Amino acid sequence: MRYHIIHRTTYVYDGPVTIGHYLARLEPRDLPWQDCPWHELTVSPEPMEFAGQSDYFGNACAYFEIAGAHEKLEILSRSYVDVRAAPVFDPSTTPPWETIREACCADRYDPATAAGEMRFGSPLIQPSKSFGDYAIPSFPPGRPILEGLVDLTSRVYTDFSFDPTATDSATPIDVAFEKKRGVCQDFAQVMIACLRSIGLPARYVSGYLETIPPPGKPRMVGADASHAWVSLYCGENLGWMDADPTNNCLPSERHITLAWGRDFQDVSPLTGIALGDGSQSLRVEVDVIPMVDV
Numbered sequence: 001m002r003y004h005i006i007h008r009t010t011y012v013y014d015g016p017v018t019i020g021h022y023l024a025r026l027e028p029r030d031l032p033w034q035d036c037p038w039h040e041l042t043v044s045p046e047p048m049e050f051a052g053q054s055d056y057f058g059n060a061c062a063y064f065e066i067a068g069a070h071e072k073l074e075i076l077s078r079s080y081v082d083v084r085a086a087p088v089f090d091p092s093t094t095p096p097w098e099t100i101r102e103a104c105c106a107d108r109y110d111p112a113t114a115a116g117e118m119r120f121g122s123p124l125i126q127p128s129k130s131f132g133d134y135a136i137p138s139f140p141p142g143r144p145i146l147e148g149l150v151d152l153t154s155r156v157y158t159d160f161s162f163d164p165t166a167t168d169s170a171t172p173i174d175v176a177f178e179k180k181r182g183v184c185q186d187f188a189q190v191m192i193a194c195l196r197s198i199g200l201p202a203r204y205v206s207g208y209l210e211t212i213p214p215p216g217k218p219r220m221v222g223a224d225a226s227h228a229w230v231s232l233y234c235g236e237n238l239g240w241m242d243a244d245p246t247n248n249c250l251p252s253e254r255h256i257t258l259a260w261g262r263d264f265q266d267v268s269p270l271t272g273i274a275l276g277d278g279s280q281s282l283r284v285e286v287d288v289i290p291m292v293d294v
Contacts, residue, residue, distance in 0.1 A: 001084075001253050002291040005208055007077040007226075007284075009270055014278030016069035022272030025259045026077035027060035028207070034257055035082045042076040057266065059259035075270060080291075083253050086242070091146035095235050097139050101199040104233065115233035115240070118201035122262035125173060125193045125204075132197035134177075139198060145234045149243050150250070153230075156191050157248035169264070184246040185264055188228040191245050192263070201233040205242060206267040207258040210288045224286040226269060231260060256288065 007026055028036040039060075043050075047064035055061050066073065104116035121127055138152040159180055166181035173193055176186035188204055195202035209227040229244040229251060242251040259267040274280070 001082070003081045003083065003208075003210065003256060004287075004289045004291060005077070005079045005081060005256065006287040006289070007208075007269070008286075009075045010283045010285075011073040011274075012281045012283075013071050013073075013274070013276055014280070015276055016071055017073070017274045017276035018067075018069055020066040020073065020272055020274040022064055022066070022075075022270060024062045024064070024075060024077070024270050025055075025059050025206075025267055026062070026075075026079075026269055027258075028079050028081045029059065029257050029259065031257060033084045033086045037080055037082065039077070039079040042078075044072075044074045044076075045070050055261075055266075057259070057261045059261070059267065073274075081256050083256055085252050086250075089146060089238060089241075091150055092144055094144040094146040094238060096142045097145040097148050097200065098141070100145050100233065100235050103235070104199075104201055111236050111239075112233070115201045118203045118233065118262065119196055119199055121196070123265050124263035125189050125196065127193055127197035128174075129197070131177070131190070131193040135194035135198050145200075145232070146238070146241060149232050149234070149241060152191065152194065153243040153245045153250075154248055156187055156194075156245035160187055160190070160245075162187075162246065184228045187245040188230050189263055191230050191243075195230070195232055203231045203240070203260050204263045204267060205229050205231050205257060205260045206264070206269070208256040208286065208288045209244075209247075210254040210256075210290065224288045226258075226284075226286060227255070228264070229255070 027039045030036055041062050043064055048067040049065040051063045053061050103112035106113055139148040161181045163181040164183055166179055167176050167186050173189045176182040177190050192202040206228050211224050231240045231242045234241045244251050261267045
């Protein structure tokens, strides 16, 4: 499936902003099951400086600097992305989860120990006993790791309520975990905390999800949104396996991967500093359009 992705971010300032430095992570990754043959980033006002680079996790980044007084900033990202179905594995044939945990702690460098850096705490996700206690019923001794991942995904989906009013981007995951409410960012970060708390390497994935309008209803322009899910290292043969606790599924052709890191802070679509007086308002519009619709 090919998608045309349009991601528009608009800042409106109460007073003139004189200078701004920004870092965008808005270019979808190239993966074995995903290609991004075309990506374009347009910034208005026109940047004084613009440079592309990759971050530590291999995510494509764009740095730009705006100089001169302005009261509005618009960043428009457009991409074509081809997504194919990811390989399907029988969960019962995957390795016991303890063997993956132990392999990630070995005293040699290989894919497992490289993945092992995702076992540790990060700025927004700190492992704890409470998260481990929640995770462990999904991972009894000897259980195949993918079975455990599927079970934990289902439990988070069942036990937590999707509620955009319960949290915001700054809400600590301990609060989201206590409330059992939040959005995809909260679901993903809580589940990562659970996996890391039992010694398993898990990373935060940002991207997009194709939404399907109700029968007979038109696709609403700008009504889509960024999405987030989890990826768990399941051994050298399987590699990283994605799971979406917000929708209780293993992502496939409707999930478009943008970036990954330790937590949301590593993959925020846009970060930066602007110098000026007054406050600002932010508007984000996303369209994930199957090419058959255009």
